[in-house]
Amino acid sequence: MERQLYTARLAASRHLSERTSHLTFQVVEVPRFDFQAGQFISMKALHEGRELTRAYSIASGPRGDNRFDLCLNRVDTGFFSNFLCDLESGSEVKFHGPHGYFVMKQPVRSSIFVATGTGIAPIRAMIEWLFASAERHAGHEFWLIFGNRTEQDIYYADQFQTLAREHQNFHFIPTLSRAGEGWSGARGYVQEHVRALAAGRSDLDAYICGLKEMVILNRDLLIKELGWERRSVLYERFD
Numbered sequence: 610m611e612r613q614l615y616t617a618r619l620a621a622s623r624h625l626s627e628r629t630s631h632l633t634f635q636v637v638e639v640p641r642f643d644f645q646a647g648q649f650i651s652m653k654a655l656h657e658g659r660e661l662t663r664a665y666s667i668a669s670g671p672r673g674d675n676r677f678d679l680c681l682n683r684v685d686t687g688f689f690s691n692f693l694c695d696l697e698s699g700s701e702v703k704f705h706g707p708h709g710y711f712v713m714k715q716p717v718r719s720s721i722f723v724a725t726g727t728g729i730a731p732i733r734a735m736i737e738w739l740f741a742s743a744e745r746h747a748g749h750e751f752w753l754i755f756g757n758r759t760e761q762d763i764y765y766a767d768q769f770q771t772l773a774r775e776h777q778n779f780h781f782i783p784t785l786s787r788a789g790e791g792w793s794g795a796r797g798y799v800q801e802h803v804r805a806l807a808a809g810r811s812d813l814d815a816y817i818c819g820l821k822e823m824v825i826l827n828r829d830l831l832i833k834e835l836g837w838e839r840r841s842v843l844y845e846r847f848d
């Protein structure tokens with residue numbers, strides 16, 4: 610069966626860093642675009658006479674209208690990521706979706722979110738969904754361990770810091786692998802902080818997103834080293 614193709618029109622964009630952009634699209638055909646936080650869409654474009662398709666995680670929770678955000682970085686040798694980062698406001702891109710099973714388990718349990726770089730996209734969507742309604746998060750604890758190189762790379766830092774101030778059950782742990790001397794937060798790679806939080810716990814779920822190496826490292830840490838059940842560890846890989 611043919612998949613339904615939609616048109617996404619770029620409504621707004623801003624730089625999150627030199628190489629990373631936050632884009633907001635509107636779906637032209639529908640007043641409301643439904644998806645589950647954590648899912649992705651498949652975008653299509655012509656390049657040198659060939660149709661290319663690339664997956665992008667939706668970086669916002671469902672808003673009850675036809676908008677969604679993406680968070681993406683330029684890949685040096687790639688076409689699609691640069692094509693999207695260079696889009697002018699009002700430009701249109703075809704896509705199908707939503708797709709994917711990287712969504713929050715039901716019932717929701719206390720959870721660790723683990724992301725590096727643009728891997729924050731589906732995790733931001735999940736966190737926006739969770740904290741949009743008290744009944745979704747009340748009685749549980751949530752930790753976001755967000756790994757980046759430098760302080761400038763901590764995308765959405767203001768949003769997560771504000772959430773942590775407003776909700777005692779949300780803990781934001783940005784960790785830097787190349788922190789400057791002035792950085793007083795966590796240092797090192799995400800897995801060191803995951804290990805410290807996850808050891809001895811069997812009552813949590815984990816949601817991990819980023820590039821392959823980081824995802825495999827943390828999945829193996831939780832399942833093989835710490836003995837977590839497989840079904841408690843959900844992950845999405847970008848490469």
Ligand SMILES: Cc1cc2nc3c(=O)[nH]c(=O)nc-3n(C[C@H](O)[C@H](O)[C@H](O)COP(=O)(O)OP(=O)(O)OC[C@H]3O[C@@H](n4cnc5c(N)ncnc54)[C@H](O)[C@@H]3O)c2cc1C
Nearest residue numbers: 663664665666680681682684687688689690727730847848
């Ligand atoms: C389910 C899913 C969701 C995704 N969501 C996002 C997202 O929210 N944001 C996003 O930026 N990308 C995301 N990606 C990656 C995206 O689909 C493309 O692979 C990426 O934009 C590169 O495409 P390209 O055509 O520019 O380069 P290509 O020529 O297709 O890729 C070149 C190489 O870049 C590497 N690569 C892929 N993604 C990244 C990345 N994010 N950072 C660094 N290197 C990468 C891969 O090793 C790949 O082989 C997702 C991928 C999948 C499978």
